[in-house]
Amino acid sequence: MKRTHNFNAGPAAIPLAVLEKAQSELIDFKGTGMSVMELSHRSKPYEDVHNKASQMMRELMDIPEEYEVLFLQGGASLQFAMIPMNFLKSGSPAHFVMSGVWSEKALAEAAKLGETAVIGSSKDDRYTFVPEKFEDPSEGSYVHLTSNNTIYGTQWKTFPKTKLPLVADMSSDIMSRKIDVSQFSLIYAGAQKNLGPSGVTVVIVKKEMLENANQEIPSILKYATHSKQNSLYNTPPTFAIYMLSLVLEWMKEQGGLAAIEELNERKAQIIYSCIDKSGGFYRGHAKKESRSNMNITFTLENEELTKAFLKESKERGFSGLNGHRSIGGCRASAYNAVPLEACEALAEFMTEFQKKHR
Amino acid sequence: MKRTHNFNAGPAAIPLAVLEKAQSELIDFKGTGMSVMELSHRSKPYEDVHNKASQMMRELMDIPEEYEVLFLQGGASLQFAMIPMNFLKSGSPAHFVMSGVWSEKALAEAAKLGETAVIGSSKDDRYTFVPEKFEDPSEGSYVHLTSNNTIYGTQWKTFPKTKLPLVADMSSDIMSRKIDVSQFSLIYAGAQKNLGPSGVTVVIVKKEMLENANQEIPSILKYATHSKQNSLYNTPPTFAIYMLSLVLEWMKEQGGLAAIEELNERKAQIIYSCIDKSGGFYRGHAKKESRSNMNITFTLENEELTKAFLKESKERGFSGLNGHRSIGGCRASAYNAVPLEACEALAEFMTEFQKKHR
Ligand SMILES: Cc1ncc(COP(=O)(O)O)c(C=O)c1O
Ligand SMILES: Cc1ncc(COP(=O)(O)O)c(C=O)c1O
Ligand SMILES: [Mg+2]
Ligand SMILES: [Mg+2]
Ligand SMILES: [Mg+2]
Ligand SMILES: [Mg+2]
Known part of the structure; x- marks a missing residue:
């Protein structure tokens, strides 16, 4: 069998060793007599997978105690809506640094839900660079940036220190390099580029953000709901999280x-x-x-x-x-x-x- | 290898033949040199899987032309919020027939978003039956019921003909029996009971519902967004949809x-x-x-x-x-x-x- 050279933008390549492992235990997961897909999300063998995935995230990214690691559904696109629903306060704008189409989408969704402002943009230069210089706002709900611009092929090399909480869409470069999580208040990424298959979205969020979040929103769209229930509020995408856990293991084997x-x-x-x-x-x-x-x-x-x-x-x-x-x-x-x-x-x-x- | 007798409530049993097929092509999907999980969701081989899944849904359930079949994320729990966000009109209540905990959750989420009314309930009898007799309302946004009550073990045997659009949570009995889709305006179900792994939610919705839906909501939470884009607005949970397509094939082989x-x-x-x-x-x-x-x-x-x-x-x-x-x-x-x-x-x-x- 010949492996294709897979340069897909996402869903993307998964390590062969991970696929082989998944294949070998697809029908009988650790002697349970069931596939991992057939396990109850409330069962011990599944909970081990689930908790291991979040532990490994913490370990590999060196995530401080005061952050939650959440496994959600809906892709980064649902985050474009959830972030303003939870954190955009009335009369207190969300600020956007624009570095590509995904920044535009994030902005557009926030603009439907509240006040927004653009504080930096490379649009006039066809998004050929990331606008590292912008006026750091001192008033507002948060600052949003896109760490890696999948479409234009640009990436922030160092991240700004902002006065307001910094929110980053890391969909296309999460865990591709070391970053200092403590600079961010929220990091989000669909798994389908660096972390596994599509169908699970990783959110790393500072606990204090949850305390100050908007309350009057649907339960499933509230980060606090998922944080209180260890991402088991409703049925999680168990197989995608299992694959994530295997990819994280593989990353550790690669040396972190x-x-x-x-x-x-x-x-x-x-x-x-x-x-x-x-x-x-x-x-x-x-x-x-x-x-x-x-x-x-x-x-x-x-x-x-x-x-x-x-x-x-x-x-x-x-x-x-x-x-x-x-x-x-x-x-x-x-x-x-x-x-x-x-x-x-x-x-x-x-x-x-x-x-x-x- | 001994298979466990799997009576899980969801995620639940998947046909062994389906797991074997998935296992056999997990690393090389139809000669692509990639796993189905590694395919771009914009590629021909994935689109074939995606379109086949919706075609098979139509065929097996005999879904009329004037309905859309959507593959979403977030489970039935996200539908509890999306349905009122899209279809609950101000001053026009959503009516609920209460047959269990899942009806209660659906009601609670709708109540956060607009006016609701309870038109039937078996709660006082510990949800030991489905409240088939209720006053059919002639004014309001829609009527909601839960076709099968996973927790209490009750099931509607025949469905009511309602004056208002009928919305049904069929999470735990979708495609377990023949139903007349044309009686419903919207049917939704997480896949993880009868249709495959968790991580994909099937929605069958009458097109005319979309035309009259609320407009001022986030793109990703709007059914019309997904309907216009064949459930490819953002990255779908490709592997879960692939598994769904295999389960549907298996259902056809069983005789429909x-x-x-x-x-x-x-x-x-x-x-x-x-x-x-x-x-x-x-x-x-x-x-x-x-x-x-x-x-x-x-x-x-x-x-x-x-x-x-x-x-x-x-x-x-x-x-x-x-x-x-x-x-x-x-x-x-x-x-x-x-x-x-x-x-x-x-x-x-x-x-x-x-x-x-x-
Ligand atoms: C940077 C970035 N943000 C957001 C998205 C949208 O992600 P999803 O399809 O998971 O909603 C993508 C997808 O390619 C992306 O590259
Ligand atoms: C009837 C019914 N509705 C809704 C749900 C919630 O589904 P999910 O976990 O996919 O959000 C369930 C889960 O068991 C269910 O049985
Ligand atoms: Mg871009
Ligand atoms: Mg469940
Ligand atoms: Mg119930
Ligand atoms: Mg994508």
Whole structure:
């Protein structure tokens, strides 16, 4: 069986070892005589999986005691609504730093629910960098940013210290590097890029945020509900959380976030240096200082070559190199589970393609 | 490998053939060189899975053209909030027929969002039957009922014809029998009982409901958003939908809903007749005319015997016979995927246990 070089933007690659483990115990989970999918979410064997996943998150990300780790459903898109529902106070705006389409969506949903303000944006520069310089507001409900811009291929390298609670959409780079959780009041991410399959959303939230949250909202949309019940208020997506727990185990085996960060840096550099050495044959979208180690975006000299590149790469066993529908071009998503070898193979192919079509 | 007799209330049994199929293609889905979990939700192989699942739902349930089939996240509990957010109009109450704890939760969430009314309830009789007789309201937003009461083990045998749109929580008996979809304006169910793993919620909704829905709500919580985008507005829970598609295929192979209904009736009868013949050793909670074919609830003569029964049944390889935490006692959930043999084995064990402890 040949594995495809999977550069999908999400859902994305999952470590082969994790898939093999899941496969081996799919029908009989640890001698229970059942699949993990068939376990009650109130049973001991499932609770062990569930609690292990949150323990491993804490351990790997070094999450302080005063934060909750929640496993929710609905993707990051539901967070776009839940965050303002819980934390946007009337007469106290939510501030947005705009670095791409996902920031725009987060803003649009908050704007339906209360007052918002834009405090920084790189939109006029086609989102080619992250707007690190913005006026830090001292009044308002919170500041929101997108740590990695999946579509444009840009990434915050250091995070701002804000006066208001800082909320970050880390959907496409969570656990790809070490970060200081204590700088944030809330971090959220769909699992389907770095952490496993789609269907579970990780939320890391400071407990004091929950105490001051809006009360008059549906139970299921209230973070406090899930925090009080260890993410077992209603039936959680048990299999997705199980897969997450396996991916976290695998991350630990890789040496944790420091080792993963280093490898991600190397993986990305292999492709970026191929772009940089191409003399303009390949053209990166992001400014160098904002380049993402997760999503590497580029186009070729012209539309025709871009098309040919995408077609040929597909034939050669690379998946997911198309750019997002909204901007076109090419994008290689090199999340945690994408092996170094896949990046090397891609760079090799890019070099070869250039020789042939120059 | 020995399979446990899985009577879990949800997440629950999944057909062994389905698990085997999932296992066999877990690492390489149809020659893609990837797991189905690693496919982009915008790729052809995933879209085929997605569309097949909704086609099979239509076919098996005989869903008319004027209905949408949606795959959402968040469980039935999110539907408790989404339904009133979308359809509860100001000054026009949502009417509830109360048949158990899940009806109560649905009511409580709607009451946070607008005006509600209770038009029927069996609460004073400890929810031992479904309140089939209620005053059918002619004014209001909709009527809500719970088709099968997972905790109390009661089930509507025929559904009322209501003047207002009828909304039904079918979480615990969807596709366990033939129903006339055209009697309902909206049907919802978490997949984790009859349809597969947790993590995907099926919603069947009449298109005209969407046209008249409330507009000023977050995009992700609007049914129209998902209907316009074929449940691909954001990343769907792809693996859960894949499992659903396999379960639906299996249901077709079993002969469709007519055959499944007949078998479910037989399965439940085996256990009910064991209760009825026990001379009061086993005591059913539900009145006979409201007995559920999905969740069979009973207690033993006294608390001590109930405990002994639960303990011994566990040792004998039966899982999930504990009643819901809120009422205790025993409950056997005999959903579609629970084989006849498991019900026979349970009846046999019950008879044996009675002999021993009489
Ligand atoms: C940065 C970012 N935020 C949010 C989303 C939306 O996530 P979901 O599809 O889980 O709602 C994505 C999806 O690609 C993303 O990349
Ligand atoms: C009838 C009924 N409705 C709603 C629910 C809640 O479903 P979920 O856990 O998917 O939110 C359940 C769960 O058991 C149920 O049985
Ligand atoms: Mg973006
Ligand atoms: Mg449940
Ligand atoms: Mg109930
Ligand atoms: Mg996505």
